[in-house]
Amino acid sequence: MKKRVFANRYAFTRWLGAALLLALLIISTIPFIFPFWWMIIGSLKNPTEIFAFPPTLLPKAWQWQNYVEVFRYQPYALHYFNSVYIAVLVTIGTLFVASLSGYAFARIPFPGRSVLFILLLSSIMMPAEVLIIPNFFMMKMLGLSDTHFPLIAIPILGAPAVVGTFMMRQFFVSIPREIEDAATVDGANRFGIFWHVALPVATPALGGLAILTYLASWNLFLEPLVFLDSINLWTIPLSLRNFVDPYGAPLWHLQLAATTLSVLPILIIYVVAQRQIVDSFATSGVKG
């Protein structure tokens, strides 16, 4: 039997090895998939079923009202809105600032260009955690500490956008000069060339940077924790840990429902735009 299916013993052992490897790979995905699965399932159980033994892999009674309760328990809709609008502003601002200076470093010769570029790049290694205390004092002095201003301004103008500058420079270096020549002959100035010629070509790079920037802002935790006091100003990551009873114990059904609401849209976009998202992370490559 075996001999007919597999040309020889060698082919059979190879097939067996591949099957074993595949089985191992499938098992290895469990700790990556299970948390998402368990988060969604837990968010649809009632508080007693969450801790029922033996655990139920699907809810016995689907508690859709958890998702209504989430918005009643605290201003979660407002927190959601805060996160969205901050991330959108940060993304637009970062795209503008990073593509402007990325373009200049790639295309416009000016004295001191490489020194300034290296100087700027050095800020990529600077942990935000080192600078958070002085940044907090500065914002407090300016009366901007309990506002969204630091969460918008620091990522756009500070170290985070420099990763974007680096990515955009790499892109602009790679596009052929001839594309710009026609516009130069037409008498367009540098900004015109940048805006009408270079930027439209850069759409893929901008898309990648937009995704990275949006996610970085969306996932920010330490900064909102330090800068924001008023509950109405909170962003999602601060909000998630606040679904607790008066004694501080987590109300898991609500916490998991809120977490699901924050994670699911990102996951859907991720599955749709998988290749581009993974590539842009890999090219920027900074995370531990």
Add this chain to the structure above:
Amino acid sequence: MSTNISTPRGTAAVKQKKRRASTLAGRDALWGYLFILPQLLGFLIFVVGPLIAVIVFSTQDRNLLFGTATPVGLDNYRTLLTGDALFWQVMQNTLYFSLLLVPLNIVVALALALALARPFRGAHLFRLVYFAPVVTAAAAWAIVWRFILQGENGTLNQFLRLVGIDGPNWLHDPFWAMQAVIATRVLKNVGLNIVVLLGAILNIPAQYEEAARVDGAGSWRVFWNIKLPLLAPALLFVSVITLIGSLKVFDHIMLMTAGGPGNSTMVLVYYIYYQAFQFFQTGYASALAVVLFVVTLGLTILQWVLRKEEIQ
């Protein structure tokens, strides 16, 4: 087209073009500075300024609550080195966390990248799964894992009980809490390293492996003698980046263990936050931040040096 340049008319045109180019270059340089101006100003205001400030703060006795600031020289550093037992525990925890996390992350990433390097149907689905936690908020990931790893009624322990194992109270046991934080952090970020290493593996020319196979080398020898040496630069790069990242862990730990039990998972950034914003000792916290800065700087320079050597 190139023949045109040798004719007299062509030379004149080139000269004219050059003259126009030089005035253009002057104006262009101005545009250049204008283009980088926002980022340069931001760099001065949000990076250089605060860096100088944090060093100055670290030589002061500062209290966030009372708004006081008195210069104390190197007192904060003296306290840190000799008068604060918790600091040494924090450094020990941070070191333990990083020294366990980095090898674990790299070994898992390399193993999975090697497994995915051979094209097979559905390989991209695995990549999709391994990478999903990377795009997920650390806060969300930590919350769900805290839910799974709770004591008696936690999911993991319930499943363990089904097979007759009495699991520990993962997040309330000093030893297991640290292991749990490390393992879940690896799961969170290993996808990125898988993708980077996968890229490096696919860049290895296929002839190398074929030649070795012809010479009778088995899979293990191909990996050990051919792939691993060729991957060394990528592995080094990924290790240092992961190490630097691991020194900055905060949200993950705050939401899973809050530094506990009994400070057993309190790491450096958490301690900075704790001293500055819970204990209001912003001067002392600034000294801690300077420690973080020096360590990160040292590692970054080390990486540059190693990469330069690699190129030479």
